[in-house]
Amino acid sequence: MERNSRKLINLLEADGWYLVAVRGDHHQYRHPTRKGRVTVPHPNKDIVAGTLRSIYRQAGWLK
Template sequence: MTPIDERRQRATPKVRDAIRLVERDGWRLVRVRGSHRQYRHPNKPGTVTIAGKSMGERREAGRGEGVRNGMRYTIVIERSPTNYAAYVPDLPGCVATGATREDAVREIGEAIRLHIASLREHGEAVPEPHCTATVVDVAAAAG
């Protein structure tokens, strides 16, 4: 494993680690829908949505409210040695994990819907999508 791979592995927390981090920081669980957990802080603004299954956790049925305004958010997917993690740059605190890339994409879609519903429920503005992404091909350096 290269040093970059090791750093990525450390930078992509498991669901249980993400939960531990937000709870240690004072965020409190306010809603669970399927494998999605939402946290609010008594003093800090915003919502943290963590999507993904902890070890041994069964996936429950349930779908969030749909995003009816047709917004399209850019997601970033990172692969670790054990799973895939996804986040939404335009929706801070909205993250998901999955065993496969497809699982992570599905989970982050559900997390986005739940996250937006929570923002609206608490009278907070829903951020407009601004981020974009592209892939750049780079020729290998001559050696």
């Protein structure tokens, strides 16, 4: 799992997610076919493991 927010954002965008909002230091992404939003704290070089798992789950990369 990628813990660097910049690299994580690149993975999301490569998977089809696009930026819809920036609120403070959180970037929110949507996908054209999947439900909901994924929020990524940015800039952050070391995302906490629980937050990272949640982002991966929301993106549909974990079950």
